Amino acid sequence: MDVQNFDRVLVLDFGAQYAQLIARRVRECKVYSEIVPYATPAADIAEKEPKGLIFSGGPRSVYEEGAPRPDPGIFDLGIPILGICYGHQLIARELGGEVRSTDFREYGRVEMQAEEGSLLLKELPLTQNVWMSHGDSVVHAPGGFTETAHTAGSPVAVMENRERSIYGVQFHPEVAHTPLGMDILKNFLYHACDCLPAWTMVSIIEQMVEEIQAQAGNGKIICGLSGGVDSAVAAVLVHKAVGDQLTCVFVDHGLLRKGEAEQVEDTFQRHFKINLVHVKAQERFLERLAGVTDPERKRKIIGTEFIRVFEEVAKDLEDAQFLVQGTLYPDIIESGTKDAARIKSHHNVGGLPDDLRFQLVEPLRALFKDEVRAVGEELGLPEEIVWRQPFPGPGLAVRIIGEVTEERLEILREADDVVMQEIKKAGLYRDLWQSFAVLPAIRSVGVMGDERTYAYPIILRAVVSEDAMTADWARIPYDVLERISNRVINEIRGVNRVALDISSKPPATIEWE
Ligand code: XMP
Numbered sequence: 001m002d003v004q005n006f007d008r009v010l011v012l013d014f015g016a017q018y019a020q021l022i023a024r025r026v027r028e029c030k031v032y033s034e035i036v037p038y039a040t041p042a043a044d045i046a047e048k049e050p051k052g053l054i055f056s057g058g059p060r061s062v063y064e065e066g067a068p069r070p071d072p073g074i075f076d077l078g079i080p081i082l083g084i085c086y087g088h089q090l091i092a093r094e095l096g097g098e099v100r101s102t103d104f105r106e107y108g109r110v111e112m113q114a115e116e117g118s119l120l121l122k123e124l125p126l127t128q129n130v131w132m133s134h135g136d137s138v139v140h141a142p143g144g145f146t147e148t149a150h151t152a153g154s155p156v157a158v159m160e161n162r163e164r165s166i167y168g169v170q171f172h173p174e175v176a177h178t179p180l181g182m183d184i185l186k187n188f189l190y191h192a193c194d195c196l197p198a199w200t201m202v203s204i205i206e207q208m209v210e211e212i213q214a215q216a217g218n219g220k221i222i223c224g225l226s227g228g229v230d231s232a233v234a235a236v237l238v239h240k241a242v243g244d245q246l247t248c249v250f251v252d253h254g255l256l257r258k259g260e261a262e263q264v265e266d267t268f269q270r271h272f273k274i275n276l277v278h279v280k281a282q283e284r285f286l287e288r289l290a291g292v293t294d295p296e297r298k299r300k301i302i303g304t305e306f307i308r309v310f311e312e313v314a315k316d317l318e319d320a321q322f323l324v325q326g327t328l329y330p331d332i333i334e335s336g337t338k339d340a341a342r343i344k345s346h347h348n349v350g351g352l353p354d355d356l357r358f359q360l361v362e363p364l365r366a367l368f369k370d371e372v373r374a375v376g377e378e379l380g381l382p383e384e385i386v387w388r389q390p391f392p393g394p395g396l397a398v399r400i401i402g403e404v405t406e407e408r409l410e411i412l413r414e415a416d417d418v419v420m421q422e423i424k425k426a427g428l429y430r431d432l433w434q435s436f437a438v439l440p441a442i443r444s445v446g447v448m449g450d451e452r453t454y455a456y457p458i459i460l461r462a463v464v465s466e467d468a469m470t471a472d473w474a475r476i477p478y479d480v481l482e483r484i485s486n487r488v489i490n491e492i493r494g495v496n497r498v499a500l501d502i503s504s505k506p507p508a509t510i511e512w513e
Pocket residue numbers: 299390391392393394434468505508509510511512513
């Protein structure tokens with residue numbers, strides 16, 4: 001999305017894990033924010049016409065050889081600057097203050113004492129707790145700066161040059177452990193940068209709708225629906241913008257969870273009245289998967305078949321020029337730092353190749369996941385879709401160890417449904433990154449009534465995670481585990497045992513295949 005109409009603040013990324021979090025927090029203060037590499041030339045920064053700049057934290061010491069530095073011209077642009085942690089030390093160093101490497105490492109929650117008359121700490125108590133994580137400290141602020149707060153380990157925890165509108169904080173206002181951090185950011189955004197809090201869901205939607213209309217004109221648009229939140233929100237947005245020019249294609253590979261296909265029809269066709277092509281392709285997929293046990297081959301077969309089906313449908317919609325993709329901002333953030341040089345590949349909804357003949361429409365490309373959810377709620381999408389846990393493209397096929405057959409799919413689908421119901425009933429669904437059932441390729445002996453059984457176990461997998469890169473197994477209360485176990489064993493034929501996966505990632509992965 002082009003975001004010309006919003007005041008914007010740029011976050012210069014000095015290689016911290018916090019840059020994204022800072023940008024998200026700024027947006028929570030209703031100011032549009034983007035991340036740029038720290039080495040972005042001052043002229044390029046000026047061209048973006050930001051109303052403020054934030055220097056993020058970073059893992060290096062300002063005295064290290066090759067420590068990342070911004071274009072010095074940045075300080076002469078007359079744009080308000082806030083430095084955080086490493087950014088704070090950098091400002092001190094670049095403008096003639098003194099930073100010292102101390103043996104005393106300040107880490108964790110620390111009490112900070114402020115002076116009267118600070119702009120950043122305006123209307124906040126003089127004593128507050130802040131979150132610190134640093135080795136070096138600013139010991140003298142540069143000339144022209146006032147030192148407005150200190151802690152035991154940081155003689156200059158906050159410094160301010162009101163005339164040049166340059167500010168620095170040693171602590172991390174963006175983390176939840178700094179309880180008044182958002183107020184401090186707001187003071188910078190509203191009082192130093194004069195930003196208007198206009199980045200609201202309603203105005204974001206209006207803006208996106210206008211842009212989709214401008215891009216598409218009278219053209220026809222196709223959108224692949226996966227059942228996930230990104231493609232769902234993108235579809236409803238595009239529909240709001242161009243109505244019947246949009247056709248959604250839902251390739252149902254038969255590897256979805258219970259009730260999911262019906263929900264897609266209910267929501268998009270019946271509720272939003274969107275043109276929907278629902279391709280019921282379970283048989284095709286099962287045929288191709290017959291006898292296949294290797295996880296990567298399963299993925300490949302499903303991916304290839306998915307594209308084939310989609311292309312067949314697209315052929316029938318030959319006058320369509322545009323394809324909607326649910327690309328999000330984190331997918332396209334470029335980090336210019338040497339250590340973290342990366343441009344994440346755009347991942348496509350449903351794994352469609354880029355060489356399809358379409359022009360791409362990517363209405364969510366400026367948004368973070370939590371903003372996508374908020375837009376979805378604002379557009380009236382049901383909670384089950386907006387807050388759906390991530391679900392892999394190859395679906396239940398990678399949760400069935402060994403061969404995928406209709407019978408085994410049915411067992412897993414029912415077990416998964418019980419898990420989902422009980423997790424939701426216990427109020428745990430949103431707190432868990434994912435919670436689901438896995439069907440392994442083993443059977444064990446059991447007894448039911450007077451009968452000996454020889455049946456599958458179901459493995460319960462539930463994890464907490466921030467981003468799926470790492471995950472911890474979830475501590476589900478015993479009574480919830482008991483209900484799941486009882487129901488799965490009693491209600492599902494072919495299952496006689498429930499086991500709990502208590503492995504974290506790494507070294508395990510979230511999925512079993
Ligand atoms: P793992 O199992 O690698 O999963 O810890 C990390 C996250 O990725 C999801 N996942 C997939 N998503 N296609 C997808 O679209 C896949 O083949 C796939 N494999 C894993 C998984 O559910 C978790 O959220």
